[in-house]
Amino acid sequence: MAAPIAVAIDAPDIETAARWASAVAPHVSTLKVGLELYLRYGPEVIATMRGASRVSLFLDLKLHDIPATVAGAARAVARLKPGILTVHAAGGTDMIRAAVEAAPDTRIAAVTVLTSLDEQALEAVGMRGPASDAARRLAALSVAAGARALVCSPHEVASLRAEVGPDITMITPGVRPAGSAKGDQARVATPEEALAAGADLLVIGRPITGAADPGAAAASIAAALRRAEATTA
Numbered sequence: 001m002a003a004p005i006a007v008a009i010d011a012p013d014i015e016t017a018a019r020w021a022s023a024v025a026p027h028v029s030t031l032k033v034g035l036e037l038y039l040r041y042g043p044e045v046i047a048t049m050r051g052a053s054r055v056s057l058f059l060d061l062k063l064h065d066i067p068a069t070v071a072g073a074a075r076a077v078a079r080l081k082p083g084i085l086t087v088h089a090a091g092g093t094d095m096i097r098a099a100v101e102a103a104p105d106t107r108i109a110a111v112t113v114l115t116s117l118d119e120q121a122l123e124a125v126g127m128r129g130p131a132s133d134a135a136r137r138l139a140a141l142s143v144a145a146g147a148r149a150l151v152c153s154p155h156e157v158a159s160l161r162a163e164v165g166p167d168i169t170m171i172t173p174g175v176r177p178a179g180s181a182k183g184d185q186a187r188v189a190t191p192e193e194a195l196a197a198g199a200d201l202l203v204i205g206r207p208i209t210g211a212a213d214p215g216a217a218a219a220s221i222a223a224a225l226r227r228a229e230a231t232t233a
């Protein structure tokens with residue numbers, strides 16, 4: 001079975017994206033397309049990803065606007081049938097509900113607190129207190145508004161799970177195999193730690209796509225996850 005990994009295909013062009021997608025697809029459950037590729041290529045890049053494999057498609061657009069505008073945007077991309085579409089939880093209840101209603105066949109995932117923000121950066125944007133408090137508050141609001149998935153750092157998965165229950169898909173970026181560069185990520189953990197904390201889907205980009213052989217990097221992380229699961233089973 002493919003590992004519960006969404007590879008962030010943050011490529012500068014569609015040829016590179018297609019190459020990465022076909023290299024990693026045999027090893028992972030999901031390919032994630034974000035703003036860089038979608039803003040440049042639109043639906044063409046979704047078709048390219050689907051051509052490369054039969055894995056699930058995660059469209060990470062992090063919509064954040066007034067409810068009517070987000071509803072229109074969600075309706076526009078719902079035609080592409082992504083498995084998951086992200087919105088920012090900070091857009092509020094009405095905005096999240098608008099996305100959920102506009103894309104009924106897509107799992108709306110609410111991004112709680114970006115994994116690139118540390119406590120100092122959070123305070124600078126007016127969020128005092130630990131990231132986990134803000135994440136928990138935004139998670140509860142998002143699920144009440146109809147979101148069926150949450151995006152948070154591996155550090156917050158367990159407390160968010162306790163808040164929202166077992167039926168919500170917990171998605172964690174900020175995943176770094178031991179020894180990988182953190183880059184611009186602040187709240188990070190290893191794949192094994194994220195899984196042990198209760199994550200359902202690990203988002204991993206540069207540790208895979210920046211490797212000399214992205215297919216081998218994906219296979220190696222997938223194998224490490226299988227080993228971790230076997231020892232806890």
Ligand SMILES: O=c1ccn([C@@H]2O[C@H](COP(=O)(O)O)[C@@H](O)[C@H]2O)c(=O)[nH]1
Pocket residue numbers: 008010034060111113114115116151152173174175183185203204205206207
């Ligand atoms: O809080 C968030 C939400 C989304 N992301 C996205 O995940 C990947 C992470 O890529 P890495 O190369 O593994 O850092 C990227 O596409 C982000 O847009 C996130 O990092 N944090």
